[in-house]
Amino acid sequence: MQEDKKVAIRAENVTKIFGSGDQEVRALDNVSITINQNEFFTLLGPSGCGKTTLLRLIAGFEQPNAGEIWLDDQVLTGLPPHRRPVNTVFQSYALFPHMTVGQNIAFGLEMQGKGKQEIDSTVKEMLDLVHLGGMEMRTPAQLSGGQQQRVALARALANRPKVLLLDEPLSALDLKLRKGMQIELKRLQSETGITFVFVTHDQEEALTMSDRVAVMSSGQILQIGNPSEIYEHPQQRFVADFIGETNFLEAEVVDRAARRLRLDEGGEVTLAIDFSQETGQRVTLAVRPERAQLDKPNENATLKATVSTVVYFGTDTTYHLTLDGSGKPFTVRMQNRQGARRAFSAGDPVALLLPEDAIQVLKD
């Protein structure tokens, strides 16, 4: 699918260990990853999953215990940060408080020995790019959080890095500003054509902005794919659980060739795509709340259930069900196409329909 794309960053079997002895922490455990040129690539995971460590290894602030990292054809491993053609936007922005906005943006260019004229014109260009024209004489302390964020972006982009690393840059902003900056970042990425490597723990941010997402947990990359692959076809329980809401069902493979499974609650399902588990093996299935359907009790039901609560959300309604047979909870979200009229209320027996393409078999 993406074979024709050129590789920007390649990490191979990278391991990073912090501490030693009993306090040893494997922040990254044998991680390999390929990030393409001109790609908005996101490392997504909960705090402590190693995503920031991977970013810091690419930036050069940390050195890996094992493995190597390439940028284009150049080995990065071993190079100090100031010799790497990558720039970072820090979570805290890390703007130099003793310099003006203009001096902050000019800093990297100055260090590279660029001429004064070039620096001046680049600073202007960058300030315009982030919509802060005319602010070069202000100091960082005189700017709002959102403006500081833009200056941090301009300072990093001014150097025209081959790769821009962004370490949770939006987490300090309030919701409205964050939404605005998400669109802004996406625009900057397509306008500059620079590869963005974006670290976040916010799944919505990852899904809306990225070309590809790598989901990480406990120092490992669990799944890499574009946002819809990650959302629609999670391969592991952690991925399915971390991104969006998911219902889990336990089942047994009845016939692998016919792709038939028997659910623990009774009822059989046929899947749309092949899976790797053998006949007789137990598997976990994931079903997104919006892909399941409810109906009045009938013969075609996959499972029988009882409505326990109904939560109205405006655009849609969420039904919390209890599955007959196992008593497990199950959530179904339905769009409110017919106004506020509720189809079911608490206590109603319902039929739960699981379309064959709504069911995802997890690997573990």
Next chain:
Amino acid sequence: MTPAEAAEKRDLRARRLLLLPAVALILAFGVVPLFIILIYSFLEPGAYGGVKWEFSTDAYVQFLFERDLFDDTLTFTTSYLEIYWRSLSLAVITTVLSLLIGFPCAYVIATKPPTQRNIWLFLITIPFWTNLLIRTYAMLLIVRDQGIVNGFLMGIGVIDQPIVMLYTDFAVGLGLIYSYLPFMVLPIYASLEKLDFRLVEAGFDLYADRRKVLRRIVVPLAMPGIVAGSILVFIPSLGAFITPVLLGGGTELMIGNMIQLQFGSSRNWPFGSAAALILMSTVLIALTIYVRNASRIRAGQS
């Protein structure tokens, strides 16, 4: 009067009352003595110390000119200026060397894990537990001809004759640096401790090597500490009294010793007062220039 106004007035009175002890102390032991010194410097010396209440500018004239005993003609003399120059240069050298030694030391402590920092700071302050006089005597034992340094160097056969260190400017400088180094380390540590080391990372990320990060980011941000430390070392070094006497042998006069001499055996209080005031103005001028330069560096125009 509204209740708010009354409360404000009470608050103001409480503030003044709280300030009173400090103000009284500064007035009684700072401003009043300074005023006395100022008056004394314009009087005639008494024969057995003290002053005669007659106006005279002789004390200031004496600083630059020598009065001929027989015909009262004035000839320009540099002997006192030399003392000032020697003290001033020694104080500057002491300050610069303290900075060069103290800054890395403070930096190392500031980059230690927080739990270890207090131990290191504690070690820095240990010399203060002993009286300055005793510490200076200890220094004397180290640098004298039969001292530890010479004994060691002769023992391993590097030299045959002891290197004469005691009673030289070198020994005085060494003593001054040793005495005042903590005053440099502590304020610099205080500002480096507040330094956000992510700024250092940002500097590296923006293609600055270690030297440039130090010069463009760490030093400007530590400037308040560097200024405070330099002042705390420079002023006592300039007026130092014990160290020049013990380690310099009193052969080469420093300002502090010279002033002490005027109030002591020379019995020329007006001249001592004038010398003290000249010293004070020198310090004020030097500091004004220094602080102004330092704040320019901080503004990033280095």
